[in-house]
Amino acid sequence: MSESASATSGRPERARSDAPKAAPAKRKRGLFGRIALFVRQVIAELRKVVRPTRNELLTYFVVVLVFVIAIMAFVGLLDLGFGELVLLVFG
Numbered sequence: 001m002s003e004s005a006s007a008t009s010g011r012p013e014r015a016r017s018d019a020p021k022a023a024p025a026k027r028k029r030g031l032f033g034r035i036a037l038f039v040r041q042v043i044a045e046l047r048k049v050v051r052p053t054r055n056e057l058l059t060y061f062v063v064v065l066v067f068v069i070a071i072m073a074f075v076g077l078l079d080l081g082f083g084e085l086v087l088l089v090f091g
Contacts, residue, residue: 029037
């Protein structure tokens with residue numbers, strides 16, 4: 001342990017009165033000011049969006065379509081298998 005840590009009682013020290021004060025809080029905005037700020041921030045974020053090219057969009061579409069078809073086939077086979085199992089058990 002360092003000397004300064006061992007010399008204290010283990011409790012955190014209070015801030016000294018000669019320490020510089022924190023900057024004053026910013027003035028609060030009204031309801032319409034906050035709404036306007038939100039809209040400005042949304043527009044700024046939307047300007048950062050990069051739209052895919054036609055080729056990329058087609059590739060993404062095909063990937064999603066193949067994935068959905070594969071999941072549909074998997075769930076369909078599970079449904080068919082469980083249906084047959086239930087017929088065998090409860091017949």
